[in-house]
Amino acid sequence: AFQVNEATARALGLGSVPGIGQHIRPYLNGRDFASRPRGRWVIDFFGLESEDVRARFPAAYQHLLERAKPERDQNRNVIFRRLWWVIGHPRPQFRKATHGLRRFIVTVETAKHRAFGFLPAGVVPDSTLVTLAIEDALHLGVLSSEAHAAWAWANGGSMGVYIGNVRYNKTRCFETFPLPDDDTGLTPELAKRIRSLAEQIDAHRKAQQAAHADLTLTGMYNV
Numbered sequence: 001a002f003q004v005n006e007a008t009a010r011a012l013g014l015g016s017v018p019g020i021g022q023h024i025r026p027y028l029n030g031r032d033f034a035s036r037p038r039g040r041w042v043i044d045f046f047g048l049e050s051e052d053v054r055a056r057f058p059a060a061y062q063h064l065l066e067r068a069k070p071e072r073d074q075n076r077n078v079i080f081r082r083l084w085w086v087i088g089h090p091r092p093q094f095r096k097a098t099h100g101l102r103r104f105i106v107t108v109e110t111a112k113h114r115a116f117g118f119l120p121a122g123v124v125p126d127s128t129l130v131t132l133a134i135e136d137a138l139h140l141g142v143l144s145s146e147a148h149a150a151w152a153w154a155n156g157g158s159m160g161v162y163i164g165n166v167r168y169n170k171t172r173c174f175e176t177f178p179l180p181d182d183d184t185g186l187t188p189e190l191a192k193r194i195r196s197l198a199e200q201i202d203a204h205r206k207a208q209q210a211a212h213a214d215l216t217l218t219g220m221y222n223v
Contacts, residue, residue, distance in 0.1 A: 001068035002043045002087050003027060009041040012060045020057050023048075028119065030108035030128035036209050042124050046090040053085055061085070089127075097133035105132040105140055110167045114152050116143045118202050130168050138191050141198030142179060151177050 004012070004024075013020045027042035043060055045053050054061040064085050072084035080088060098104050103118040106129045118140065125131050132139070142148060152173040156166040168174075180186040 001064055001071070004041050004043065004063075006039050006041060008063075012043070012063055013057060014041070017057060017059075020060065023057065024060065026123045027126065028123055028129065029126040030111070033106060033117065033119075033125075033129060034108055034111070034115070036212070042087065044087050044090075044124060045085050046087060046092075046095070048085075050085050094131060094133075098131075101133060101135045103135045105134050105143065106130065107143075107168055110165050112165050114149045114166070114168065115205075116140055117205055130170055130174075132170075132174065137195040137198040137202070139179070140202065141194035143174075144198060144201060148177060 006014075009024050010016075012024060014024045015021075023044050024041050025044055026037070027040045028037055032038055032040070043064065045057075045060075045064075050061075053064075069084045072080050075081050098121060101121050103120050105116055106119050106125055107114065107116045109128050109130050118135075118137075119125060132143075134140075152168055153166055155172045155176065156168050157172075178184075
């Protein structure tokens, strides 16, 4: 009920009803990030009361009333039943961490090839993406380095039967990683260079995704 395609999003008011763009937003999972987005949107009324939704966004309210509420009424979770118009896991910690940012860094949680990139603040990531509330391209460059890839491979969790796939555990792979600083030789000039390269990599990835419908990470970085 909460995930819709673009046609449904438009029918519910996206692009025509004032203010609804803050509540019907692009929705990406790990495959969308690694290849080409499917064009999914998510209805997100976290923070609004049902009466506010009905008054301001009647079409979206009716959509959830018909498609979400009957299932939520049967849910064992009392909060899900009571807040039937709110997406199941609103992730308030993530919202607070990214508030005021233009963008944030993500990586696919489980992957053979470790790649990082920026997502705009208006995009909603699902649970298959690890999110970092950082908008500085310096960090994107450092995380995209061979040094961090090796660190993540050594400290991430193997997925067993999925040979070669490693899970990026944020606690073990990111929070323990010794980020470079001025006491390890990170000069302002080097930081500027890393930022520039990171922005180029991110722009290249997005351009290749837009140009090729069946693009893979290997194909993307072979260009």
